[in-house]
Amino acid sequence: MAVITVVLQAFGKYRDGDFNVASGYLYATIIYNISVSLSLYALFLFYFATRELLVPYNPVLKFFMVKSVIFLSFWQGMLLAILEKCGAIPQITSADFSVGEGTVAAGYQNFIICIEMFFAAVALRHAFTYKVYMDKRLDSYGRCAPMKSISSSLKETMNPGDMVQDAIHNFSPAYQQYTQQSTLERGGGPPLSRSHSNLSARGGDNEKTLLLSSDDEF
Incomplete structure (x- = not known):
């Protein structure tokens, strides 16, 4: 969407706050809203499915x-665009220069975000406290655990390998059989064959082991 926005701006088809049907801003806003809403919905589903496992991590x-x-700043910008369209945000004119309504709205957005980020930084310090890592400074032998370099950590952050691994795992036939078995057991449906049951049990154990080992790494 960012690339499309840049292309539309280059051809004069995109302007912040312009809800005209001939402008790309209207359609970009609709797509962004759908995407944001689906993301929040998926996030709630993820939380309710894993809240028992995630209780220790608040x-x-x-x-x-x-x-x-991310989301509140986006909706905040959209609200300012609507206010601009309604005429609540006037342009600024003087003898030397003139600033349009869209630029004024963007200035309000930037100023408000600067204020909000101060409070967000304070809240993030409490949400992601360093204290949870204090107990993991020592390894199993009581020695100080080695610290990774910044470049190594950055490389791990940008590496999409974990997403590819998860996608392969979720779409693999073995995992699908495991989830089908779990659904049937919860719903009281007919049991699968013994081989499928054994596969399901192994899959469940592997998943739990993988989850626990991942937690220990973090």
């Missing part, structure tokens, strides 16, 4: 802070 404040910085 995820609600973490999720709220990270997503509020």
